Amino acid sequence: MLKKNETISGGQPLRILLSGYRSHPHVGGQGIYLRFLSTALLDLGHQVDVISGPPYPDLDPRAGLIKLPSLDLFAEDNALSALRWKHWRTWSDLSEWLSHNSGAFGEPYAFGRRLRKFIKANHHNYDVLHDNQTLADSLLNIRKTLPVIATLHHPISIDLRLALQSEKRWWMRALIRRWHKFLAMQARTARKLPFILTVSEASKRAALEDFGGRLEQYHVVPNGVDQQIFFVDPHVKRKKNLLVATASADTPLKGLPVLIDAFAQLAAEHPNLELKIIGRLRDGPTKNAIAKHGIEQRISFQSGLEPSQIADLFRQATIALSASLFEGFGLPAAEAMACGAPVIVSDGGALPEVAANAGIIVPKGDATAMAQAIADLLADAEQQANLSKAAALRAKTVFSWQRHAEASLKLYAQAIHAHHRV
Numbered sequence: 001m002l003k004k005n006e007t008i009s010g011g012q013p014l015r016i017l018l019s020g021y022r023s024h025p026h027v028g029g030q031g032i033y034l035r036f037l038s039t040a041l042l043d044l045g046h047q048v049d050v051i052s053g054p055p056y057p058d059l060d061p062r063a064g065l066i067k068l069p070s071l072d073l074f075a076e077d078n079a080l081s082a083l084r085w086k087h088w089r090t091w092s093d094l095s096e097w098l099s100h101n102s103g104a105f106g107e108p109y110a111f112g113r114r115l116r117k118f119i120k121a122n123h124h125n126y127d128v129l130h131d132n133q134t135l136a137d138s139l140l141n142i143r144k145t146l147p148v149i150a151t152l153h154h155p156i157s158i159d160l161r162l163a164l165q166s167e168k169r170w171w172m173r174a175l176i177r178r179w180h181k182f183l184a185m186q187a188r189t190a191r192k193l194p195f196i197l198t199v200s201e202a203s204k205r206a207a208l209e210d211f212g213g214r215l216e217q218y219h220v221v222p223n224g225v226d227q228q229i230f231f232v233d234p235h236v237k238r239k240k241n242l243l244v245a246t247a248s249a250d251t252p253l254k255g256l257p258v259l260i261d262a263f264a265q266l267a268a269e270h271p272n273l274e275l276k277i278i279g280r281l282r283d284g285p286t287k288n289a290i291a292k293h294g295i296e297q298r299i300s301f302q303s304g305l306e307p308s309q310i311a312d313l314f315r316q317a318t319i320a321l322s323a324s325l326f327e328g329f330g331l332p333a334a335e336a337m338a339c340g341a342p343v344i345v346s347d348g349g350a351l352p353e354v355a356a357n358a359g360i361i362v363p364k365g366d367a368t369a370m371a372q373a374i375a376d377l378l379a380d381a382e383q384q385a386n387l388s389k390a391a392a393l394r395a396k397t398v399f400s401w402q403r404h405a406e407a408s409l410k411l412y413a414q415a416i417h418a419h420h421r422v
Helices: 029-043 085-089 091-101 107-125 138-142 157-166 170-179 182-192 201-210 256-267 285-293 307-316 331-338 351-358 367-378 381-398 401-421
Strands: 015-020 047-052 064-067 128-132 148-152 196-198 218-220 242-246 274-278 299-302 319-322 343-346 360-362
Touching: 015 029, 015 107, 029 047, 029 128, 029 401, 085 091, 091 107, 107 138, 107 182, 128 138, 128 401, 138 148, 138 182, 148 182, 148 401, 157 170, 157 182, 157 201, 196 201, 196 401, 201 218, 242 256, 242 307, 242 331, 256 274, 256 285, 256 367, 274 307, 307 331, 319 331, 319 367, 331 343, 331 351, 331 381, 343 351, 343 367, 351 360, 351 381, 360 367, 367 381
Parallel strands: 015 047, 015 128, 047 064, 128 148, 148 196, 196 218, 242 274, 242 319, 274 299, 319 343, 343 360
Antiparallel strands: none
């Protein structure tokens, strides 16, 4: 392992710029990624700045934060009326407004243009740029003056396919395609960037299939888990009939209706069984499925929780579940394992890589298989104990942000060497 203040080449600490178009942890996994990667790089003795559009990240005080204001149209009550005369002066602002109000997602493109402008004036202050799944066209221009690598958690083309499969209305399918127009840009950029970090083999395979490029462009580095928060606490007693799942959004990708159907199959024979979902219940397929089965009193949703509260739920859980149809990594499953929760996951994407032989894996989209696996594990206290120990051990030895940062540093060294050679 690297020692503090030691780089791959043995020279001075690197000056690293991490970028993300929206980076608050409550927005999703990308904000969590920037926070913990930046902290791990700082712990290894490097200088780290994070440049982001709003909502801005929650960072270690040692990290620099560079704010690149956007129009932040999702925070506007009326995005159509948010345009001001000053916005006509820059294509970044105008394109963001036009995209948003015509049903497309224009933030990555607009952020990329603002990032390019910043780096044009400040590239001499950094040794490398590490982009967090913006994959904007501008990265190809930036790499002419600064080495660039990019993290690709998973290609959003998977979300697009699943959304189209679950939507029957032609006009909604048209809107879904319009929203995902940014994917063409991300695919073009991914094909041309020589260094792309993916967080799982499943994500790498999906990126090669959907975005193209060459095998040698992609480098797999598993994510870490915050071991200071997610750990086994012997003082917290694990419950006997508590299922816990995490859902950042009610989208087809997350497989929540599958989980609800599985729980409904168990409800009658397990009258004390309850399901707690970390997330917010919104109008949509999950709410409809709960109402259809009449199990509203058995399922609760909890949102706005602090990480320590989430960890306590995982410590109390009899079983932690993930029924996702695809995950580029599956951080909630890894966090649950770190807390010693026995896990049952689908075979969607990287979840089998996360659970490995320390969890139970069922076919994605199969509610009956999920229900049977839950019932079998509820009836087997010895297997619960064995899986709990195996999960905690795997999480502690495999899911390390320090190792993720060290692998990133090796990739930075390759990018810097290739840039200087060119």
